[in-house]
Amino acid sequence: MRIALVVNDTNLLKLLSTFLYSAGHKVEQFTNGETALQSLLDDKYEMLILDWQFPELVGAQFILSVRDKLPSSFPILFMTNRCGEDDIVAGLAAGANDYMIKPIRRGDLIARAQTQLRRAYPNQHTADYFEFGKYVFETGSATLTITGEFIELTQKEFDLALLLFRNLGRALSRGYIWETVWFRDVGGLSRTMDAHISQIRKKLHLHIDNGFRLTPVYNYGYCLNHFVRKPNESRFVA
Structure with missing residues (x-):
């Protein structure tokens, strides 16, 4: 433009x-x-x-x-x-x-x-724009806004967050995440991925009270789930 x-x-x-x-x-x-x-x-x-x-x-x-x-x-x-x-x-x-x-x-x-x-x-503006409720991803500029507020992310954090949101409810293996976000299999360097997951969870407020939960899948990888509150109920359901 x-x-x-x-x-x-x-x-x-x-x-x-x-x-x-x-x-x-x-x-x-x-x-x-x-x-x-x-x-x-x-x-x-x-x-x-x-x-x-x-x-x-x-x-x-x-x-x-x-x-x-x-x-x-x-x-x-x-x-x-x-x-x-x-x-x-x-x-x-x-x-x-x-x-x-x-x-x-x-x-x-x-x-x-x-x-x-x-x-x-x-x-x-169709191919470079992804919206998941109040989360809006702009791939051309690698920016994320939540309810219009800009969220400061590194490039890898942005790529990882978008990957998780585009696969809501689907468990992603560590190997798939490595190859998709880091473009290589880095084997045992699991702390790198875990650190990025922790930052995304914190920066994007991915907890159940906010309608999302990012959890580890034992001996496999990670899964981002979306929850909604049913009318007249206090609990969230997937």
């Missing part, structure tokens, strides 16, 4: 561009609001990400100008400081879809951008 990135701070502009490039996006960089606005009208972009304050153009004016010229489905994400509560209200009122508070984290930026792009262009 081609994204217009409008940031006055050149260091921040380069950093955010690197984040977006790593997720497979094409990024056009702008440090001048008026130049960016003209390019948005002349060229084709799939998304706009902008810093709130520019010397010559504040965020609300910029967003209103974009909304006046481009389709209402065009996604807009803006960034502001922690003290900018008024900016957040003004930006959303002007027509922005979402916002981020500085400092910007890579995973959070990619997850929010992917969410808006998926909503705006659903036909182009």
Whole structure:
């Protein structure tokens, strides 16, 4: 996807561009609001990400100008400081879809951008997107969100979690997990897998009160089960 990135701070502009490039996006960089606005009208972009304050153009004016010229489905994400509560209200009122508070984290930026792009262009986001209730996996950017909140995972943790969710209720052998996630059989190094399982269980809150339980299968491997609470009952059933 081609994204217009409008940031006055050149260091921040380069950093955010690197984040977006790593997720497979094409990024056009702008440090001048008026130049960016003209390019948005002349060229084709799939998304706009902008810093709130520019010397010559504040965020609300910029967003209103974009909304006046481009389709209402065009996604807009803006960034502001922690003290900018008024900016957040003004930006959303002007027509922005979402916002981020500085400092910007890579995973959070990619997850929010992917969410808006998926909503705006659903036909182009099918193969790299998996949803299991409140758990949403984006394979293109290797990001996971739970109820919209970004979860910090390593690449192997992400791969292992997605493998387990795509095989809900099915016991997976250690050998299969090794070959699928690590692409090799590492034999007796079971502590590596166990450590990753422990991190996933903790980070993803995979306990029965949350509707999921990740358990070892004796002398075999691991199994992730999904539980639902029956109406008028206090217990969960698989």
